[in-house]
Amino acid sequence: MKFxxxxxxxxxxxxxxxxxxxxxxxxxxxxxxxxTLTVWLMNGSAPASVIDSVNADFKAKYPKVxxxxxxxxxxxxxxxxxxxxxxxxxxxxxxxxxxxVAKYAAAGALEDITNKKSTFDNSSTWLQSLTDSCTVxxxxxxxxxxxxxxxxxxxxxxxxxxxxxxxxxxxxxQTAGQTLMNAHKNDPNFSALYFPGKYxxxxxxxxxxxxxxxxxxSGGKWQGSLNSDSAQQGxxxxxxxxxxxxxxxxxxxxxxxxxxxxxxxxxxxxxxxxEVGVITDPxxxxxxxxxxxxxxxxxxxxxxxxxxxxLGGSDLGVxxxxxxxxxxxxxxxxxxxxxxxxxxxxxxxxxxxxxxxxNLGTGLNSVFFGAAKNSRFVPNSQNWASxxxxxxxxxxxxxxxxxxxDISAATKSASDRITTIxxxxx
Amino acid sequence: MGVAxxxxxxxxxxxxxxxxxxxxxxxxxxxxISPSVLVIAGILAFPLxxxxxxxxxxxxxxxxxxxxxxxxxxxNYRTILVDPLFHQVIVRSLLFTFTCVFLTVVLSTLIALxxxxxxxxxxxxxxxxxxxxxxxxxIVSVDIWQWMFDYEFGVINYLLxxxxxxxxxxxxxxxxxxxxxxxxxxxxxxxxxxxxxxxxFAGLLQVPADIVxxxxxxxxxxxxxxxxxxxxLMKPIFLIVTCLSTIxxxxxxxxxxxxxxxxxxxxxxxxxxYSYRESFGVTQYGLGAAIAVVxxxxxxxxxxxxxxxxxxxxxxx
Numbered sequence: 001m002k003f004x005x006x007x008x009x010x011x012x013x014x015x016x017x018x019x020x021x022x023x024x025x026x027x028x029x030x031x032x033x034x035x036t037l038t039v040w041l042m043n044g045s046a047p048a049s050v051i052d053s054v055n056a057d058f059k060a061k062y063p064k065v066x067x068x069x070x071x072x073x074x075x076x077x078x079x080x081x082x083x084x085x086x087x088x089x090x091x092x093x094x095x096x097x098x099x100x101v102a103k104y105a106a107a108g109a110l111e112d113i114t115n116k117k118s119t120f121d122n123s124s125t126w127l128q129s130l131t132d133s134c135t136v137x138x139x140x141x142x143x144x145x146x147x148x149x150x151x152x153x154x155x156x157x158x159x160x161x162x163x164x165x166x167x168x169x170x171x172x173x174q175t176a177g178q179t180l181m182n183a184h185k186n187d188p189n190f191s192a193l194y195f196p197g198k199y200x201x202x203x204x205x206x207x208x209x210x211x212x213x214x215x216x217x218s219g220g221k222w223q224g225s226l227n228s229d230s231a232q233q234g235x236x237x238x239x240x241x242x243x244x245x246x247x248x249x250x251x252x253x254x255x256x257x258x259x260x261x262x263x264x265x266x267x268x269x270x271x272x273x274x275e276v277g278v279i280t281d282p283x284x285x286x287x288x289x290x291x292x293x294x295x296x297x298x299x300x301x302x303x304x305x306x307x308x309x310x311l312g313g314s315d316l317g318v319x320x321x322x323x324x325x326x327x328x329x330x331x332x333x334x335x336x337x338x339x340x341x342x343x344x345x346x347x348x349x350x351x352x353x354x355x356x357x358x359n360l361g362t363g364l365n366s367v368f369f370g371a372a373k374n375s376r377f378v379p380n381s382q383n384w385a386s387x388x389x390x391x392x393x394x395x396x397x398x399x400x401x402x403x404x405x406d407i408s409a410a411t412k413s414a415s416d417r418i419t420t421i422x423x424x425x426x
Numbered sequence: 427m428g429v430a431x432x433x434x435x436x437x438x439x440x441x442x443x444x445x446x447x448x449x450x451x452x453x454x455x456x457x458x459i460s461p462s463v464l465v466i467a468g469i470l471a472f473p474l475x476x477x478x479x480x481x482x483x484x485x486x487x488x489x490x491x492x493x494x495x496x497x498x499x500x501x502n503y504r505t506i507l508v509d510p511l512f513h514q515v516i517v518r519s520l521l522f523t524f525t526c527v528f529l530t531v532v533l534s535t536l537i538a539l540x541x542x543x544x545x546x547x548x549x550x551x552x553x554x555x556x557x558x559x560x561x562x563x564x565i566v567s568v569d570i571w572q573w574m575f576d577y578e579f580g581v582i583n584y585l586l587x588x589x590x591x592x593x594x595x596x597x598x599x600x601x602x603x604x605x606x607x608x609x610x611x612x613x614x615x616x617x618x619x620x621x622x623x624x625x626x627f628a629g630l631l632q633v634p635a636d637i638v639x640x641x642x643x644x645x646x647x648x649x650x651x652x653x654x655x656x657x658x659l660m661k662p663i664f665l666i667v668t669c670l671s672t673i674x675x676x677x678x679x680x681x682x683x684x685x686x687x688x689x690x691x692x693x694x695x696x697x698x699x700y701s702y703r704e705s706f707g708v709t710q711y712g713l714g715a716a717i718a719v720v721x722x723x724x725x726x727x728x729x730x731x732x733x734x735x736x737x738x739x740x741x742x743x
Contacts, residue, residue, distance in 0.1 A: 075688060079706045086490045103709075107487040188595055198689070249577035251601050253687060260578055389707035395691050402601055421708075 034064040035324050037331055038091040040072050040084075044274070045095055045146070045314055045350075046335075050343045054335045065327055078389070085109040085319065092322040093331060095145060098133035098313045099378055099388060105134075105141035106382030111318040111325055114140045119329070121337040122354035129311035129377040130353060136382065143336050144353035146344055147313035149371040150202060152193075153261070153276060153364075154268045156294045158183075166296035169303035170209075170237055177245035180267045189265040194257060195242045197250035197401045198394035201310045202270035205298045206234035208376050209307035214393075215379045215418050222381060222422035224415030226396070232407050235400060237301065242401055250401040253394070262286040270298065272312070273349060273368035295367040297374075311375035313351070345369075381422045392417050474722070481715035490711065502716035511692060512700070512717070516724070519676060519697040522607060526675040529615045531668055534622035539652070541627050553624070560620035568684040571613045575599045575685075600686065603693035610694075613681050618674065622667045629663035630656070662736065669732035676725055697721045 041051070055067050070091070072080060078100070084090040085104065096104065104110050117123050117140055130144030154166065159176075162183045167173040177192035184190040195202065207213065212231025215224045225231060242250075248260070257269050258278040262285040269275075273295075280290045297306040316336065318328040334340060341352040345360040351372045352360065361369030378384055387393070396414035399405040405413075481502055483495030506512045537556075541549050559567075574582050583594040600606035633656050641651045657664070679698040682690055690699055701721060705714025 082487060082490060082706065082709060085487075086493070103487065107491055109487075109491055247596055249596075249598055251598055251691075252577055253689065255687065256578065386708045389703065391689055391691060394689065398691065 030061050030330075031063055033062050033327060035327060036066045036068060037093065037324055037327055039067060039069045039093040039331065040091040041069055041095045042077065042097075042314060043071050043073050046344060047348045050340055050347060051335075053343065054331070054340050057334055057339075058331055062327065062330070065324075067331065078385070085321070088321065089323070090319040090321055092319055092324050092328040094317055094319065095314045096142065096317055098130060098311075098315055100385050101133050101142050101315050101317065102136050102380055102382045103385040104317070105136040105139075109320055110141040111320045111322070112139050112141060113143070113318065113329065116329060120333055122341070122356055125354045125356045127311065127313075127351075127353055127355060127372065127375075129375050130313055130315060132377055132380055133313075134315050134317075136380070142315035142317035143332050145314040145316045145336060146341075146348075146353060147311050147351040147372050147375075148272045148274070149309045149311050149351060149368055149375050150205075150270050150272055151295050151297050151309070151367050151371045152268050153271045153279070153293055153295050155266075155289075155292055157292045158267045159294070166294065167299050169299050170241075170301040170307075172303075173299055174241060174244070177241065177268070181245060184265075184267075187265055189247065189263075191247045191266045192245040193241055193268045193270075194248045194260060194266040195238075195246040195270070196248045196252040196254050196257060197242075197398045198253040198391075199257075199270070200393035200397060201312065202254070203235070203238055203393070203397055204310045204376070205307040206238040207231045208234070209300050210234035210237070215415075215422055217379070217381075222379060222419060224418035224422070226418070227408065227411040227415040232411055235407050235411065239400055239407065251398045258285065262289065264289075273351075273365050276364055277349070293364065295364045297367060297371050306371070306374055308374050308376045309371050311372060311377055379422060383422050383424060387418055387421050390417070390421060392421070477715050477718055477722075480712055481719045483712045485710075485712040485715075487709040490709070495712065498712070502713045503720075505713060506716055506720065511695070515695045515697055515700045516720075518607075518695070520724075522611065522678070522696060523672060523675040525611050526614045526618065526678075527668060527671045529611065530618040530622055530671050530675075531664070533615065534619050534626055534667070537619065537623045538626040538630055541623075542630055556620035556623055559617065560624075564617060564680045565684055567617065568613060568681050571609075571616075572685050575609055600694075603691075606686075606694065610682055610685060613685065614675060614678055617681070618671060622671065625667055626660070626663060629660050633659050665732055665736045669729055669736065672728055672732070673725060676728070677721070697724075 051069055055069070058065070058067055072095075074097070077097075081094065081096075081100075081104065084094075085107075090109075101110070120143055126144045127147055130147055131140075134140055134142040134144060158180060159165070162176075162179050164176045164179060167176045173193070180192040181190065184192075204214070207226065207230075210230045210233040212228050212234055213225050215222045215226075217223075226235075248257070257271065258275050260266060261269050262279050264286065276293055276295075279285045279293065280287050298309060299305070300307045316332045318325055318332070322328050336353055338357075341354065341357055342360065344350055345352040345357050349365050351358070351369050355373075358369050358372065361367075378387075392414050396410045399410040400407055404410075480495070482497065482499060483489070484498045484501070485495040489495045537552070541552060544552070574580055577583075577596060577598045582599075583597050586592060586594040586597075599609050637655055637659075638651060641655045646654070677698050678696060679702065682694055682696060682699055683702075686694055695703070697717065698721065701714050701717040703714075704717060705711050
């Protein structure tokens with residue numbers, strides 16, 4: 001804030017002090033509030049037009065408050081957040097991947113907004129998995145922002161040429177894949193279902209579908225459960241699919257799967273809705289595929305049902321050390337409100353934070369929006385982020401797919417590690 | 427070296443009588459060296475001290491945010507010393523460093539010797555290429571290496587297949603950690619060769635030509651000439667480049683971290699990666715600091731002998 005000479009400067013400083021001291025109490029006129037709100041959003045989260053529109057609405061209500069939106073990259077955000085929260089002036093608002101919230105909430109980095117829940121639009125119909133991700137120890141620490149759920153993107157032309165319909169069970173998926181592999185047996189690069197080895201988000205539906213889970217909690221203690229019979233059954237099914245239908249890198253991750261799909265040697269990938277845009281991007285992808293793409297939910301092993309998917313997504317939290325708690329919450333109220341969530345769904349094509357807007361998905365998006373209804377989440381523990389950082393799940397999958405270990409040995413050691421980490425060991 | 431320079435300066439001092447002389451002989455050397463000592467203390471001793479202090483605490487995210495750790499004495503060291511993963515990491519780091527340093531010094535010596543023989547124009551071209559490699563930012567070059575060894579789109583797999591060396595379509599270089607670490611050795615050595623080559627080449631130019639000629643006249647073979655004449659004269663330079671390479675290669679981080687998409691599996695943990703993972707990945711800063719302290723100690727141990735030899739050689743010359 002610049003210091004101006006004369007009474008005007010004195011008054012504005014006084015107003016700022018009052019605004020800070022009162023934290024924007026109900027008696028304060030929004031038009032008089034001052035300060036700068038720093039917002040960290042993640043790369044690719046919201047279209048620029050939506051953020052501009054939120055900022056315009058915010059400016060209309062709080063004309064003297066400046067909002068600085070800074071876009072962060074997913075790759076190094078963990079380290080940046082740790083450092084920022086440790087400092088004395090962290091960003092006021094942070095977008096957090098939903099698996100990261102528990103870690104920061106438990107460390108005291110986020111404001112407890114339990115009492116403010118009802119002030120947010122649609123808070124009674126927020127997506128359950130996202131609300132769960134914001135809830136730590138019974139208290140609410142963030143506002144659900146948007147979700148991403150995966151389904152299978154497929155090449156309609158390949159399916160038509162082989163006389164196939166989208167499969168409705170895992171067995172049908174296996175058979176359809178086999179038919180496609182036979183139809184393209186002269187192409188040494190062809191994958192019916194392209195599945196990179198470290199793609200743990202896409203492996204979880206198989207675990208969950210057979211009744212398994214990553215870990216269970218009882219009496220405050222976590223117990224890794226990937227080595228349960230049902231989880232192993234699901235991984236066994238996945239391993240068969242991968243070994244017969246995929247030529248993807250068994251120790252690679254999913255970062256390049258859209259580029260690979262665009263090359264035209266792949267019939268199916270498990271992907272987020274927005275990846276359709278990456279595949280058909282005129283520069284990085286292949287726009288000619290636009291009309292050849294279809295999508296269907298990951299089928300269950302029970303015919304006619306779909307497998308539960310991992311609900312990825314982001315939440316918005318306010319830093320506990322923020323000097324503008326109320327302004328920060330007011331900005332979040334606007335972005336997550338009915339008006340802008342509708343824009344997020346229609347313009348951004350992402351799954352909005354409330355079940356009441358899930359009908360906004362059109363075309364291919366409707367498949368991904370629908371998948372969100374049957375979704376699950378990772379163990380909601382402050383230590384889950386450490387399980388991710390320690391690469392427990394990707395390492396386990398790589399060991400299984402490359403046959404360095406059999407499923408029971410790999411799941412046993414992963415489960416033990418998860419038990420240790422979730423219960424607070426390193 | 428420092429003694430040799432300062433002694434003649436101080437010689438007239440005893441002739442100065444009185445308090446001024448006493449002051450000058452006793453305090454002047456310290457006054458002169460104090461700025462350097464202060465700078466070194468500021469940029470080296472202070473962070474190192476902080477690191478040791480941090481390694482004696484339990485320091486997680488909560489402690490980071492509240493700026494206060496919990497004193498645990500040597501617990502962090504006990505934890506890592508009984509961790510089998512840590513033992514693997516130490517052995518892997520030492521083997522990796524030894525391989526990289528050995529290959530770097532041998533290949534650089536060969537290139538430097540070659541540079542002595544070639545025409546001026548060729549020398550300029552080779553030197554420019556070396557400087558270009560040296561000047562390329564490590565992140566950029568590792569990114570290019572990563573694409574070259576890519577499973578799906580990599581040119582290495584394509585070339586090896588086209589040259590009928592084998593079927594390398596969809597060959598994964600990083601599935602087998604020994605092979606993957608081999609690729610990383612190539613990347614590290616490639617990046618290290620320019621500096622060492624140019625340094626050794628500069629050293630070779632200092633070797634008196636008449637001694638080499640005399641050896642040849644006496645009938646020494648090329649190998650004998652190098653081993654018994656050139657190499658002993660170059661010993662100080664070999665010591666310095668080996669010492670520096672050891673320090674750099676033991677702390678290698680960028681190449682492994684970028685090459686493996688920032689998510690190296692535990693088979694690829696060197697000590698620097700392991701320390702980073704514990705500190706910033708699992709937010710156990712105290713534990714990460716303890717690993718870093720062990721890393722410093724190992725480096726001090728390994729480089730101690732080199733430094734001692736370097737000092738000896740410097741004193742003699």
